[in-house]
Amino acid sequence: MPRPEVFLSHAAKDRRFVERVAAALDGRGIRYFYSKKHIAGARQWHDELGAALDRCNWFVLILSPDSVKSMWVKRELVSALQSPRYENRIVPVLKRKCRASKLSWTLPSFQHIDFTRNFESGCQELLRLFAPVRRRR
Numbered sequence: 001m002p003r004p005e006v007f008l009s010h011a012a013k014d015r016r017f018v019e020r021v022a023a024a025l026d027g028r029g030i031r032y033f034y035s036k037k038h039i040a041g042a043r044q045w046h047d048e049l050g051a052a053l054d055r056c057n058w059f060v061l062i063l064s065p066d067s068v069k070s071m072w073v074k075r076e077l078v079s080a081l082q083s084p085r086y087e088n089r090i091v092p093v094l095k096r097k098c099r100a101s102k103l104s105w106t107l108p109s110f111q112h113i114d115f116t117r118n119f120e121s122g123c124q125e126l127l128r129l130f131a132p133v134r135r136r137r
Helices: 012-027 045-055 071-082 119-128
Strands: 005-009 031-033 058-063 090-094
Touching (some): 005 012, 005 045, 012 031, 012 058, 012 119, 045 071, 058 071, 090 119
Parallel strands (some): 005 058, 058 090
């Protein structure tokens, strides 16, 4: 199994929350793509997003009232839903209660990780997904 690289899909207004999630991933040595950090000035950001979607193998979707209204979050999600590389690797993260079905009718069927009560416990649950699988002897 290839080393995890996580695409963080989010609304711009959720930047502070995403930075905390990115720091938690970074602290565990998990590679990730966060547009604010990984797209340099004067770059074609839509091309950079496309390249990251093609490269990453996990898709973490930050759900909030702002993200369900975001055209770019919807585009990123549609790309992930259509790509075999993300099969069983799309992780909705609930930052704030919202109607996820506004992004895709499929989202209510996905198991999500709830950060609404406690950031630390939500982080632990998220990070467990990327822990290396240990073989039994």
